[in-house]
Amino acid sequence: MAQKPSIPKGTRDFSPEEMVKRNYIFDTIRAVFQHYSYQNIETPAMENLSTLMGKYGEEGDRLLFKIVNSGDYLKKISKKDIDAGNINKVTAAISEKGLRYDLTVPFARYVVQHRNSIVFPFKRYQIQPVWRADRPQKGRYREFYQCDVDVIGSGSLLNEVELIRMIDDIFKQLKIDVVIKLNNRKILTGIAEVINAPEKITDITTTIDKIDKIGVEKVYEELRQRGLSEETITMLEPIINLGGDNQKRLNCLKELIGITSAGSQGVDELQEIIDLIKILDISADVEIDQALARGLNYYTGTIIEVLAKDVNIGSLCGGGRYDDLTGIFGLPDVSGVGVSFGADRIYDVLNELNIFPDHQKAVTQVMLVNFGKKESAFALQLLEILQNSGISAELFPDAAKMKKQMQYANKKAVQYVLLPGEEEMKTGLYSLKNMQTGEQVKKVLSELISLING
């Protein structure tokens, strides 16, 4: 026997039933994006490695799926490099394309390349799969969909507020209780400045980001391990332990880091966002979290992360502002802000909470039984009429046994079965069976159509 077929680690097939659920998520998200006047674009699954490399940090480069060149790609490698185990050089020689790691960097590339035809500020959305060579685990896949919305070419904080409104709108519709966490990169910068350790900013941010997960003590421990002095850790304490409501946090932050220009700017920006949100009808909790860092180091302003209240699965949505993302591609000083919704995690949450709507409408409303050659030719005409009246209908392709055809209809959860046999052909009265109730009626076609549509 042939070997069992399989799919690559961390990838999944989606059955028709799963796709109904997935499309519910995508449709909801897409509708909101469009409702808020964002335009759709798509970019290729693969990008040049030069576009992707170095944009996600060292860790990100490791997680990039690389594609080997076509043709005789071995020609370009020298034996010396292989023997020396010079992985970077060898990969560079044999691979110049990779699968996209997210949608933001390809978007930045797109903006730079099409800058002359884009109307700024450019509000776009993009729903496509991305790939990461990560080790799969709960809520983490190697192929998954991101739903990105970004505004590029506007520094206004109204954009942040709009993103928060969209996040609230989408999760409200999906009936997931979420908390939207906000921070600002400038606050983190301010913190690093105040404690006099600006070069340690990455260490500090990624460490205090874990505070909810590992606790205060472990955070201190890790900070020590990362080479922070006892003195600076002491200075960090009031910031790490900062609690209370948003306004209280902002006031404290202002006191602690307001003397730095970055810090005071960050606090002001968050204040403005919070003030605007107050006058709007937002149902999700919006919390300022000075420990929120997020990994990607291109964020320069607002940082946003959305967590489900009832399921522990990591963030469902995340993003932030990046002042100069297009700079690396040769278009400086274009500010953008955006978030990305993780459709696969949202799926897992809806599944775990069992709150998918059960309006799973059957694909087929009516199935026509095939009684044989003459009858099926006639049925084909009925099929045409039914479909033209907006009914999803299908004719069983083979003149199989009635039982088999009924079983097919039953398994597919078809709503009605129409039986156009010899007798019906003569009289023009057709038997229509309701598969849920088992009731059967005999009527003319026009009446049946209104029955099905009704």
Added chain:
RNA sequence: GUGGAUGUAGCUCAGCUGGUUAGAGCACUGGAUUGUGGUUCCAGGGGUCGUGGGUUCAAGUCCCAUCUUCCACCCCA
């Protein structure tokens, strides 16, 4: 990349301290029922026990390696 668990029929699993021909439920196919499904009854097909090596008279069972899936870390949607 690091650590732990796992793998038996299409699916969910049983198979004790190694011992004839590896089981169940569900699913599948056929029949009871040649124009009526979902219920019931009967019959049937399907497994080189993840893969490769080793120990043993004997391996689904023990050992090693490798892959898969899952969980945690790193990181992240």
